[in-house]
Amino acid sequence: MRIPFIFISTLLFSLISYSQNSPDCRTAIPVCADMPYIGKANGLGDIEDFDPENMVQTGCLEKGSGSSSNIEHNTSWFVFRAGTDGEVGFDLEALSTTAEWDFAVYGPDVDCAAISNGTAEPIRCNYEVNDTDFTGLGVNPENGDIGRPNLTQSLNTYDEYLQVTTGEIYYILINNYNTNFDGDPESFGITFTGSSVSADQDTALDCTLRDEFLGLDIVACEDDADIVLSALRSPAGPDIANIRWYVDYDDDGIVDDDNLLSGPIGVADELIVSTEILSSGRYFVEITTASGSPITVVDESGVLVTVFGPPVLQDVVTLNSNLSNNPDQNNIEVIVEDERGNGSFEYAINGGEFQDSPIFLDVPPGLNMVIVNDKNNCGITEPIEFLVIGYPKFFTPNGDGINDEWNIKGLEELTDPMVYVFDRYGKLLKQLNENTPWDGTYIGGQMPASDYWFKLEYAEPENGVLVTKLAQNHFSLKR
Secondary structure, X not given: OOOOOOOOOHHHHOOOEEXXXXXXXXXXXXXXXXXXXXXXXXXXXOOOOOOOOOOOEEOOEEOOOOOOOOOOOOEEEEEEEEOOOEEEEEEEEEOOOOOOEEEEEXXXXXXXXXXXXXXXXXXXXXXXXXXXXXXXXXXOOOOOOXXXXXXXXXXXXXXXXXXXXXXXXXEEEEEEOOHHHHOOOEEEEEEEEOHHHHHOHHHHEOOHHHHOOXXXXXXXXXXXXXXXXXXXXXXXXXXXXXXEEEEEOOOOOOOOEEEEEEEOOOOOOEEEEOOOXXXXXXXXXXXXXXXXXXXXXXXXXXXXXXXEOOOEEEEEEEOHHHOOOOOOOOOEXXXXXXXXXXXXXXXXXXXXXXXXXXXXXXXXXXEEEEEEEEOOOOOEOOOEEEEEOEOOOEEOOOOOOOOOOEOOEOHHHOEEEEEEEEOOOOOEEEEEEOOEOEOOEEOOEEOOOEEXXXXXXXXXXXXXXXXXXXXXXXXXXXX
16 A cells, blocks of 8 residues: 655754664664764664574674673664765764764665574674764774774774675674663764765765665564564654554555554554564554644555464365375375464474475375474474375385385374275275285285275374274285
8 A cells, every 4th residue: 555755844954853762673773875864862672683691793783791781771763774885984973971882784785584584684883882972884983993803802992884786785783882781762863975975965875765664574483572663763753743553464555444544643643563473564653743733654665563473383285196106105295284384394303404395205104293384483393203104106016025015114103994995896805004015916816007095094192082084095916
């Protein structure tokens, strides 16, 4: 659904933007290069973007040697989209005498889930002791320090410029090391630099991203903290008379609830979205300004929130496509419960590598083991046993000692199994169990080459009750 964006104000062209803080990656503030940003890091956020127990170092990002230090203490997250090809940097300035700011940059085109689980490492960062008011990418304006690749204990304050391509998205994390000790929020400023920015501040970074002030799409897990969406990052800033939130749960262009929450600042400036699968949807906010003639501000793309649960194995089924020249081939498909149909899973059997397809070919008969992993880092199953009932697609009872007898493989793992063999007319020829194969005879006489049918019955424990199961198919006798 496309919502018209309507806003007329000189606010967009002011020299300084006073930014609301966003301490969580998933609600990073969209920024542009046309002005400095003044902010104040003042919280630990709603979720842990890094596991505090395991995060000691990832790439050039370091927790530090002090046990009290933490890379996620009073942090802020920003996101920008490159508007042109070229060189982009920034100056991160401490606006107090006690702050010592550090930073990390991720990209291009990674998501917060990849950052959180450590699969996406920062491409630029600086966590060195800083005796100037500045750190960042490019050249330190205070002392002329030229950015160079990060080297632990090098004490340089700047890393190299980014070389960006139009459309690429980058995340910036900043952290005040000093607040690990006193806990007080402190102010900072960010000014974007580089040859692309010098050429045109309005195009170097894609300023339309700022109109998507609810931020980029959010992926969360069921056990995450609730998601807080803010209306205060719009171009209207605090100039708000009324706020209205609405949602399209199916993301199909049809609004399902046109008034989730409404009211003035202090009542509706934040919307809490619970991390339940049924909360998934595209959320919008409509803002009416307070000063002058009423003006409506809408994030026309909204923000798509997708909540994933841990994978739950529903079934492992044997495919009907198993007929093959290989008599022992068995193809199976792993079925996972997926309440909203938006899951992203990978699968592995018998200790093998994970694969995206839930279909496995040539699975050995008998007991096997499957593991399902949610690719959004929302959980992994314990190894789960499943039984493949395999049977030869043909046998050749000619006395050469090869394929002379026919039976179902894996019967020994079943409870009370019984196999019945029939000819094409449905006449019962033989009754088998795990110790009694069929040699191709009936009442002492050899049966002709043909297709024969079987029916398998066995009992399987299900919720403490034995439930009779049935399987039937056909095979060939060859002379």
